[in-house]
Amino acid sequence: MNSPGTRAGEEAEDLDVEEALALVRESPGPASAPHHGPEAHAGGDRGDAHPGHRAAPHRPAEPRHRATPWPEARSAAERAGRSGARASRRAPVSVPLDAALGLTLAAPLAALTDLPSFDTSAMDGWAVAGPGPWTVREEGVLAGHAEPAPLTDGEAVRIATGARVPLDTTAVLRSEHGRTDERDRLHPTREIVHGQDIRPRGQECRSGDQLLAVGTLVTPAVLGLAAAAGYDTLTVVPRPRVDVLVLGDELLTEGLPHDGLIRDALGPMLPPWLRALGAEVGTVRRIGDDADALHRAVTTSEADLIVTTGGTAAGPVDHVHPTLRRIGAELLVDGVKVRPGHPMLLARIAEGRHLVGLPGNPLAAVSGLLTLAEPLLRTRAARPAPEPYTLPLRDGVHGHPYDTRLVPVVLRGEGAVPLHYNGPAMLRGIAAADALAVVPPGGVRPGEETELLDLPWTTGGIGVCFT
Numbered sequence: 001m002n003s004p005g006t007r008a009g010e011e012a013e014d015l016d017v018e019e020a021l022a023l024v025r026e027s028p029g030p031a032s033a034p035h036h037g038p039e040a041h042a043g044g045d046r047g048d049a050h051p052g053h054r055a056a057p058h059r060p061a062e063p064r065h066r067a068t069p070w071p072e073a074r075s076a077a078e079r080a081g082r083s084g085a086r087a088s089r090r091a092p093v094s095v096p097l098d099a100a101l102g103l104t105l106a107a108p109l110a111a112l113t114d115l116p117s118f119d120t121s122a123m124d125g126w127a128v129a130g131p132g133p134w135t136v137r138e139e140g141v142l143a144g145h146a147e148p149a150p151l152t153d154g155e156a157v158r159i160a161t162g163a164r165v166p167l168d169t170t171a172v173l174r175s176e177h178g179r180t181d182e183r184d185r186l187h188p189t190r191e192i193v194h195g196q197d198i199r200p201r202g203q204e205c206r207s208g209d210q211l212l213a214v215g216t217l218v219t220p221a222v223l224g225l226a227a228a229a230g231y232d233t234l235t236v237v238p239r240p241r242v243d244v245l246v247l248g249d250e251l252l253t254e255g256l257p258h259d260g261l262i263r264d265a266l267g268p269m270l271p272p273w274l275r276a277l278g279a280e281v282g283t284v285r286r287i288g289d290d291a292d293a294l295h296r297a298v299t300t301s302e303a304d305l306i307v308t309t310g311g312t313a314a315g316p317v318d319h320v321h322p323t324l325r326r327i328g329a330e331l332l333v334d335g336v337k338v339r340p341g342h343p344m345l346l347a348r349i350a351e352g353r354h355l356v357g358l359p360g361n362p363l364a365a366v367s368g369l370l371t372l373a374e375p376l377l378r379t380r381a382a383r384p385a386p387e388p389y390t391l392p393l394r395d396g397v398h399g400h401p402y403d404t405r406l407v408p409v410v411l412r413g414e415g416a417v418p419l420h421y422n423g424p425a426m427l428r429g430i431a432a433a434d435a436l437a438v439v440p441p442g443g444v445r446p447g448e449e450t451e452l453l454d455l456p457w458t459t460g461g462i463g464v465c466f467t
Contacts, residue, residue, distance in 0.1 A: 067335030081379030087352030112230030172197035239280035310360030340424030341367030399443030408433035
């Protein structure tokens with residue numbers, strides 16, 4: 001097992017954003033850096049109480065950072081997802097169409113029939129044969145009926161959109177492009193072209209054509225195409241299974257905070273967010289501050305990924321590191337140079353199985369989700385990586401001296417607007433956000449292009465990403 005990298009002292013807590021900003025304002029030069037002193041349990045590592053403010057003493061030189069740079073942490077999580085998928089050897093599964101939304105194709109989607117499977121009318125009107133005028137049959141042709149009788153030259157028949165076109169039809173004349181005379185003969189009001197408004201058999205594809213490749217994300221449009229191509233089920237990559245362990249004796253599951261107890265914000269938030277990232281959420285268990293209960297929960301879980309909340313620092317009731325040492329886990333990431341959320345961690349607990357330890361402060365936990373859980377789950381589920389993109393920030397954003405910052409933003413026109421209430425314990429900003437801005441060390445000037453991380457529901461829609 002790799003050394004977990006003790007986080008006591010200067011790296012045990014999540015530095016408050018206001019402290020970092022005070023440091024930037026007060027620092028006499030680039031050599032100054034924050035001193036990370038011990039912090040109260042609920043404010044520093046978990047819970048949703050806002051951490052207390054402390055004066056940030058100056059240091060003559062940059063502290064040693066044992067944490068992993070943010071981009072490298074995300075890459076490590078992707079590698080863990082790929083290795084976990086190989087090691088688990090979970091076979092692709094066949095699921096009904098209505099259960100496939102959000103999964104990834106594990107087999108190519110090949111057409112099981114021609115599309116369309118017969119010549120069909122693209123418009124309401126008349127199927128006509130030869131040049132006009134035409135004598136109109138009394139019986140019309142409707143969609144869903146058997147093949148109609150062939151037409152002869154000079155004959156027309158009323159036809160509905162999607163109906164099967166009679167043999168020997170020259171074209172479909174739209175309803176608005178024809179008129180009948182006193183003898184009930186049909187005349188065109190504009191020139192017609194051979195084959196117009198007929199969708200010929202196989203126009204979209206022929207039986208056996210590959211429509212979509214392995215690795216395609218199943219969207220509502222993919223479901224529609226699969227149904228049209230003759231599928232009742234799809235072969236997909238199974239969802240990674242995730243168990244959630246909520247730590248902390250101070251957490252309430254209902255009612256108002258009282259007597260030092262606070263509401264658990266992560267228990268309600270994490271399961272749907274993990275489903276939005278492509279996971280199948282199994283157990284959501286509240287452990288409290290009990291080392292033996294945490295050990296039992298970790299060692300008895302059969303999930304591909306365990307997500308814990310809080311307890312990732314080095315306080316007296318922070319049991320995640322000791323539990324990982326006890327079971328011989330391998331720490332892949334132990335702290336990340338990102339604010340909020342730097343005490344997050346990623347460990348391999350068995351072949352093909354991992355644990356992501358999130359800080360307990362709500363926005364810090366969101367940071368951990370998007371930094372470590374999202375890349376791992378995405379690669380584990382064989383989902384395509386989102387294309388990185390940048391937008392100018394309307395307002396400047398202060399940066400941490402050495403670490404990346406993730407700041408909630410809303411998208412407005414061709415840019416993004418940073419939101420307030422972005423401290424580690426706050427959810428008010430992220431609840432209104434469309435994305436997170438990736439602010440590099442040193443900050444961003446007004447109008448400067450900045451990388452954005454989309455939140456899953458802003459791109460997939462509520463109904464798509466939470467199924």
